[in-house]
Amino acid sequence: MSVICWINGDFVPLEDASIGVSDFALQRGYAVFDFARTYNGHLFRFGDHLARLRQSADALYLPISVSDAELTGIACRVIQESSMERPAVRIFVTGGDCNDALFENSNIIVTGEERAAVDPVLYETGVSLLTHEFQRELPAVKSINYLNAVRLEPLKREHNVFDVLYFSAAGVTECPRNNFFVVRDGVLITPAENVLPGITRSVVLQLATGSMPVEERMLHREELPDVDEAFITSTSKRIVPVSQIDRQPVGAGRPGPVTQSLMRLFDEYVHEWKG
């Protein structure tokens, strides 16, 4: 497998792509990114990913000196020249050298990435979640700060769960790398505040609107035992049913009809995707 990376104007093999030790990304964890995939060889909702990248960068005052058209061309070439079975791209914007005037030499990096394979059984059985009290800093900003997410890996293994589900006094929010939905009495509900504005989340809301009642609102942790269905969404995994939360079955403990219907709608939506 050879993967290509574009860094500040040059296409290089990924293993040769590096950032200086003085970069704000290492010195201060100061960088944002986005992650996009393909369907049928075409980047999926790439305009949405670029818009979110620019929102993240703006929130941290990071300039992006490359146009959307250029970034799209670069991402396409990175995918074409990499050999990947499940192509994806990750775009970083870092603060640049911390000795320079603030962010005047930010690094822009577009790297190919082999998307992790998802066990297809998960779509049939659903996955287990463990609630965990935590609120991400700057939740709408896709920064590189996944310190807590990575640090919780041993906890997930210990509890044999697929992922943790963050909650705080302000309600249930999201998983570290997935948005969260529930279905209750036929209504599709997803947390409205303090979450990453996921692209797959927005597609699911788009597909559901019109065919079922949809609520974007605060979701109390105490509501979880009463929901009929639950699922998580992400770019790489699409819609994954949730069958257990905190060792308790969600609904009947298997993927419910609304979840399955949305999975079918999503599959149809991407089946003919041509960018």
Add this chain to the structure above:
Amino acid sequence: MSVICWINGDFVPLEDASIGVSDFALQRGYAVFDFARTYNGHLFRFGDHLARLRQSADALYLPISVSDAELTGIACRVIQESSMERPAVRIFVTGGDCNDALFENSNIIVTGEERAAVDPVLYETGVSLLTHEFQRELPAVKSINYLNAVRLEPLKREHNVFDVLYFSAAGVTECPRNNFFVVRDGVLITPAENVLPGITRSVVLQLATGSMPVEERMLHREELPDVDEAFITSTSKRIVPVSQIDRQPVGAGRPGPVTQSLMRLFDEYVHEWKG
């Protein structure tokens, strides 16, 4: 100015030292560090800095394959071979390549760093702080996550303050890069929980103990208007008096007698420092 960096066994000019784009530090903001300085050419309390580095790394499951004696030797050589007026070293431990088994190839980096000069007037006039509601993630861990600290720079400029002072429902904690102390009715008080265990903080507590009452406890934000003195501490700036918080004078609005006494004690302590 030429600065040397040791990275995974090699001494190289800082500008040639880099980490791969696939490193956990860029991919997931997953790295810890520590920062130590010299007095009289000797590293100050370097054993304490290494102990804290190991605690930070342990909390994130990051291995450090180099002994304290080796790290000390490396830091001394980095300082000797760099040309710096105000020598300091920064030690990073990153998660290594995110495609490898978890953290099996963590990067260890020791880099020279010219410590920023501090305007000596600040020690005479004191500085202004602005309270800001925020709680750092994993406060006892010196991770690279300074996202919020860097992002608040424009706010500091807008309010013309030297630093922000974090508080939450659990009380006042610290500044992004400084610990915080107050003096009230002759008692030295510093927040006990949810703060970085600063090395300068611990030296100040050591110097004060015996000569004045000392309390490490929760400090409510509502207490701030009633304190007689306040100061901040850090490796690079030692003890800096605080003369204003939220535009209100602290005590008489100038460095108070307890602060000045601790500044003198600290200066005496480091004056003869020989490591």
